[in-house]
Amino acid sequence: xxxxxxxxxxxxxxxxxxxxxxxxxxxxxxxxxxxxxxxxxxxxxxxxxxxxxxxxxxxxxxxxxxxxxxxxxxxxxxxxxxxxxxxxxxxxxxxxxxxxxxxxxxxxxxxxxxxxxxxxxxxxxxxxxxxxxxxxxxxxxxxxxxxxxxxxxxxxxxxxxxxxxxxxxxxxxxxxxxxxxxxxxxxxxxxxxxxxxxxxxxxxxxxxxxxxxxxxxxxxxxxxxxxxxxxxxxxxxxxxxxxxxxxxxxxxxxxxxxxxxxxxxxxxxxxxxxxxxxxxxxxxxxxxxxxxxxxxxxxxxxxxxxxxxxxxxxxxxxxxxxxxxxxxxxxxxxxxxxxxxxxxxxxxxxxxxxxxxxxxxxxxxxxxxxxxxxxxxxxxxxxxxxxxxxxxxxxxxxxxxxxxxxxxxxxxxxxxxxxxxxxxxxxxxxxxxxxxxxxx
Amino acid sequence: xxxxxxxxxxxxxxxxxxxxxxxxxxxxxxxxxxxxxxxxxxxxxxxxxxxxxxxxxxxxxxxxxxxxxxxxxxxxxxxxxxxxxxxxxxxxxxxxxxxxxxxxxxxxxxxxxxxxxxxxxxxxxxxxxxxxxxxxxxxxxxxxxxxxxxxxxxxxxxxxxxxxxxxxxxxxxxxxxxxxxxxxxxxxxxxxxxxxxxxxxxxxxxxxxxxxxxxxxxxxxxxxxxxxxxxxxxxxxxxxxxxxxxxxxxxxxxxxxxxxxxxxxxxxxxxxxxxxxxxxxxxxxxxxxxxxxxxxxxxxxxxxxxxxxxxxxxxxxxxxxxxxxxxxxxxxxxxxxxxxxxxxxxxxxxxxxxxxxxxxxxxxxxxxxxxxxxxxxxxxxxxxxxxxxxxxxxxxxxxxxxxxxxxxxxxxxxxxxxxxxxxxxxxxxxxxxxxxxxxx
Numbered sequence: 020x021x022x023x024x025x026x027x028x029x030x031x032x033x034x035x036x037x038x039x040x041x042x043x044x045x046x047x048x049x050x051x052x053x054x055x056x057x058x059x060x061x062x063x064x065x066x067x068x069x070x071x072x073x074x075x076x077x078x079x080x081x082x083x084x085x086x087x088x089x090x091x092x093x094x095x096x097x098x099x100x101x102x103x104x105x106x107x108x109x110x111x112x113x114x115x116x117x118x119x120x121x122x123x124x125x126x127x128x129x130x131x132x133x134x135x136x137x138x139x140x141x142x143x144x145x146x147x148x149x150x151x152x153x154x155x156x157x158x159x160x161x162x163x164x165x166x167x168x169x170x171x172x173x174x175x176x177x178x179x180x181x182x183x184x185x186x187x188x189x190x191x192x193x194x195x196x197x198x199x200x201x202x203x204x205x206x207x208x209x210x211x212x213x214x215x216x217x218x219x220x221x222x223x224x225x226x227x228x229x230x231x232x233x234x235x236x237x238x239x240x241x242x243x244x245x246x247x248x249x250x251x252x253x254x255x256x257x258x259x260x261x262x263x264x265x266x267x268x269x270x271x272x273x274x275x276x277x278x279x280x281x282x283x284x285x286x287x288x289x290x291x292x293x294x295x296x297x298x299x300x301x302x303x304x305x306x307x308x309x310x311x312x313x314x315x316x317x318x319x320x321x322x323x324x325x326x327x328x329x330x331x332x333x334x335x336x337x338x339x340x341x342x343x344x345x346x347x348x349x350x351x352x353x354x355x356x357x358x359x360x361x362x363x364x365x366x367x368x369x370x371x372x373x374x375x376x377x378x379x380x381x382x383x384x385x386x387x388x389x390x391x392x393x394x395x396x397x398x399x400x401x402x403x404x405x406x407x408x409x410x411x412x413x414x415x416x417x418x419x420x421x422x423x424x425x426x427x428x429x430x431x432x433x434x435x436x437x438x439x440x441x442x443x444x445x446x447x448x449x450x451x452x453x454x455x456x457x458x459x
Numbered sequence: 460x461x462x463x464x465x466x467x468x469x470x471x472x473x474x475x476x477x478x479x480x481x482x483x484x485x486x487x488x489x490x491x492x493x494x495x496x497x498x499x500x501x502x503x504x505x506x507x508x509x510x511x512x513x514x515x516x517x518x519x520x521x522x523x524x525x526x527x528x529x530x531x532x533x534x535x536x537x538x539x540x541x542x543x544x545x546x547x548x549x550x551x552x553x554x555x556x557x558x559x560x561x562x563x564x565x566x567x568x569x570x571x572x573x574x575x576x577x578x579x580x581x582x583x584x585x586x587x588x589x590x591x592x593x594x595x596x597x598x599x600x601x602x603x604x605x606x607x608x609x610x611x612x613x614x615x616x617x618x619x620x621x622x623x624x625x626x627x628x629x630x631x632x633x634x635x636x637x638x639x640x641x642x643x644x645x646x647x648x649x650x651x652x653x654x655x656x657x658x659x660x661x662x663x664x665x666x667x668x669x670x671x672x673x674x675x676x677x678x679x680x681x682x683x684x685x686x687x688x689x690x691x692x693x694x695x696x697x698x699x700x701x702x703x704x705x706x707x708x709x710x711x712x713x714x715x716x717x718x719x720x721x722x723x724x725x726x727x728x729x730x731x732x733x734x735x736x737x738x739x740x741x742x743x744x745x746x747x748x749x750x751x752x753x754x755x756x757x758x759x760x761x762x763x764x765x766x767x768x769x770x771x772x773x774x775x776x777x778x779x780x781x782x783x784x785x786x787x788x789x790x791x792x793x794x795x796x797x798x799x800x801x802x803x804x805x806x807x808x809x810x811x812x813x814x815x816x817x818x819x820x821x822x823x824x825x826x827x828x829x830x831x832x833x834x835x836x837x838x839x840x841x842x843x844x845x846x847x848x849x850x851x852x853x854x855x856x857x858x859x860x861x862x863x864x865x866x867x868x869x870x871x872x873x874x875x876x877x878x879x880x881x882x883x884x885x886x887x888x889x890x891x892x893x894x895x896x897x898x899x
Contacts, residue, residue: 029643030643030645031643031645031646034645034659034662034663037662038662038782038783038784039783039784039785039786039789053643055641055643056641056643059641062664063662063663063664063665064662064663065662155628156628159624159625159628159629160628160629167607167624167666184599184607184624185599188595188596188599188600189599189600201495201496201499203469203470203471203493203495203496205470205471205474206471217687217691219474220684220687221687221688221690221691222474222477222478222503222504222505223474223503223504224502224503224684224685224688225503225684226607226666226683226684243666243683243684243687244660244664244665244666244683245664246687247657247660247661247683247686247687247690248661248664250661250687250690250691250694251657251661251690251694251782254690254691254694254695254697254698255694255778255782257694257698258694258697258698258701258774258777258778259774259775259778261698261701261702261774261871262701262770262771262773262774262775262778262871263767263770263771263774263871264771264774264775267775270779270782270784271775271776271779271784271785272784272785272789272792276796276799276800279800280800280803280804283768283771283800283804284804284807286767286771287764287767287768287771287804287808287845288807288808288811290763290764290767291760291764291767291808291811291812292811294759294760294763294764295760295812295815297759297760297763298756298757298759298760301755301756301759302756302825305752305753305756308748308752308755309752312745312748312749312752312755313745315741315748315752315755315758316738316741316742316745317738318755318758318759319734319737319738319741319758319759319762319879319883320731320734320735320737320738322759323730323734323737323766323872323875323876323879324727324730324731324734326763326766326872326875327703327726327727327730327731327734327872327875327876328723328727330702330703330871330872331702331703331704331723331726331727331872333702334698334699334701334702334703334704334871335699335702335704335707335711336711337698338695338698338699338702339710339711342478342691342695342710343478343479344478344479344710344711344712345479345711345712346479349479349712352712356716359716360716360719360720360723363720364720364723364724364727367724367728368727368728368731371728371731371732372731372735375735385742405727431701431702431703431770431774431871431872432766432767432770432771432871432875435763435766435767435872435875436763436767439759439763443759
């Protein structure tokens with residue numbers, strides 16, 4: 020008997036709508052999928068979404084969904100839930116699988132070890148190609164889900180070589196694996212950071228990389244489909260930090276109102292306290308402002324031009340570091356280049372500022388008889404502030420990395436605040452020097 | 460005869476150092492690789508790096524490297540070089556491959572069609588499993604390099620179903636493909652934007668997705684290894700835009716000094732011109748500043764607290780939009796939530812500001828007899844500016860998307876500048892109301 024039309028749902032429609040559905044709608048949609056498709060759909064979800072679905076199912080219905088997942092996905096899922104829920108999920112597994120998951124849980128979530136799948140396709144170097152293909156078919160029937168590469172191991176589990184499925188298919192059936200396999204294998208260590216693993220995958224088109232321990236024994240594989248997620252997550256973290264907040268662990272609408280506030284208030288408070296220094300800096304120039312109120316009009320313009328150029332530069336450097344496009348030891352090359360950029364940008368913006376004051380004075384006459392000197396003071400301040408902002412914005416991410424912090428913490432608002440305070444000092448110092456005896 | 464130790468180079472070492480090598484060092488390293496490894500290494504490079512290597516090889520040495528690449532990689536490579544160089548690269552191909560590449564070049568680079576590989580593994584639905592495996596081996600020997608899925612097509616090339624290699628290996632050898640294949644296939648259209656394709660891959664663990672035209676005819680596959688790159692690139696573009704510059708097309712050190720300046724000066728100029736409005740706004744409050752210079756001290760603090768909260772919010776929304784976590788029609792939900800967040804953040808920061816003025820006055824007595832009213836004016840202005848900044852920062856990316864622009868253009872510096880101007884007006888208006896008759 021076929022199910023009525025109204026109850027059927029295409030898996031494509033469900034994929035499309037998924038990100039914006041509530042958990043109840045997700046569960047409803049998931050239950051409408053034909054059973055043959057539901058498995059694949061469930062496996063392809065993120066660990067957080069899998070956890071959410073499982074925990075909303077009645078306990079009696081959970082077992083088949085837990086068992087359909089490979090060990091690396093199970094480890095991710097267990098890490099996405101509360102400890103007591105993890106216990107109840109792990110209890111659905113058979114002993115062998117539970118042991119595999121527990122081994123993976125010993126790795127840090129952000130390491131290659133935490134990403135890897137311990138079930139990979141293996142062959143022995145002395146097998147013939149035909150024997151190897153037969154052996155792979157057997158492994159696929161059992162529990163190995165990723166078979167685009169076969170890894171040749173010795174009896175001690177040391178990785179000797181690798182064969183792509185394509186190479187296996189292309190080779191003459193009676194050749195030996197050892198004659199065809201590639202011996203110079205790119206591997207990653209168990210403790211390699213996931214950001215570095217992601218970089219390796221994004222720079223080079225691998226489908227999977229083997230994870231080995233210090234003795235060269237193979238522990239598992241990291242597959243590229245898990246890496247897309249890692250790359251997306253790391254980028255999201257960086258973007259959120261660049262915007263001046265702590266990274267969120269869940270999509271926008273899934274973070275509670277107060278959880279979100281907590282992620283945001285910290286940096287805003289730090290920046291607010293830092294920005295108070297501008298008031299302190301300005302108060303030491305109160306006499307100058309009192310005798311020439313016109314000076315105060317340009318404070319926001321000048322400090323923000325430094326802030327903007329600094330934010331721009333720090334963001335550029337943060338991303339270049341994250342992509343491995345530059346290293347710490349390149350700092351001098353970066354500093355030279357950015358100082359020069361800052362000078363050129365500062366000259367252009369400074370001249371525009373001078374022009375604006377001269378033209379505006381021509382129209383409205385509002386800047387008094389010393390308008391040209393005032394314009395020069397503003398232009399030179401912009402030059403100084405933009406150069407300083409650009410240089411500071413380029414060095415701060417490098418300094419943070421040097422001392423083991425995340426370069427992305429050199430957020431746009433953080434650099435802007437830092438440069439604002441210096442901007443006030445630069446402006447009033449330049450103005451004092453140039454306008455002493457005329458306006459001041 | 461073995462090559463001397465000094466001349467050998469492990470492929471792992473070369474991968475590690477690659478991003479920071481000059482082109483001459485890259486060429487030298489590449490030539491030191493054993494021939495068996497060099498092929499794979501070359502295929503795994505980015506299109507830009509492949510183009511650079513090929514163009515630095517003597518013309519006589521180019522042909523084998525051009526021919527080793529699949530059509531989709533060739534199309535990318537051709538798009539990465541100047542038109543006259545493209546001509547010379549395409550001339551190295553045989554006619555059939557050149558035709559394939561030219562078809563791919565007709566797609567926009569950012570579409571699924573521009574990412575896809577037209578060589579995929581196909582089977583007929585009426586084949587037995589054993590016949591299908593034999594047929595796949597034959598295709599792998601010819602030119603199909605990606606064989607983790609086999610696609611079942613009818614005579615008119617319409618996509619009927621899909622089988623993973625694992626399903627093929629698991630099934631009984633005498634079953635029919637049509638009995639085993641999955642019929643509800645997730646596909647992407649030829650014109651689907653690469654960002655949407657990337658999102659599909661990052662939310663769900665696919666190894667490849669089929670590309671079909673409007674009639675359901677299969678055109679090629681997009682594989683996940685190409686998607687890691689897309690996701691990384693799209694994130695880089697967004698981060699650079701959020702930082703207030705145009706997106707770069709190449710790594711930091713590969714962009715020339717003046718090319719880099721061109722990407723940066725545009726936004727800085729727009730922001731500088733916009734920021735000039737702060738001077739105009741402040742000049743209409745010149746009398747207030749003249750009679751109470753102390754007011755001017757808090758201008759940077761107040762406007763930047765709005766700028767910081769605005770940058771933070773716009774970055775959050777930009778990323779949520781890019782990840783498909785929210786849609787345009789959610790705008791009202793976002794506006795309500797962000798207005799409330801802004802209020803709470805503004806109250807906290809405002810109270811801290813009031814406290815700071817009261818305490819500082821207690822220590823130094825520098826804010827005169829009306830220090831408390833001054834503190835209240837500052838606190839209320841911070842509240843107003845932060846609420847406005849948060850709301851503006853949340854709505855601007857949505858407005859940009861609504862009118863077909865990239866939400867990421869609502870960069871941190873752009874939002875900060877927008878909010879700065881409004882901040883000046885809010886501050887002096889609030890101060891005039893509260894301090895009229897006392898300080899003013």
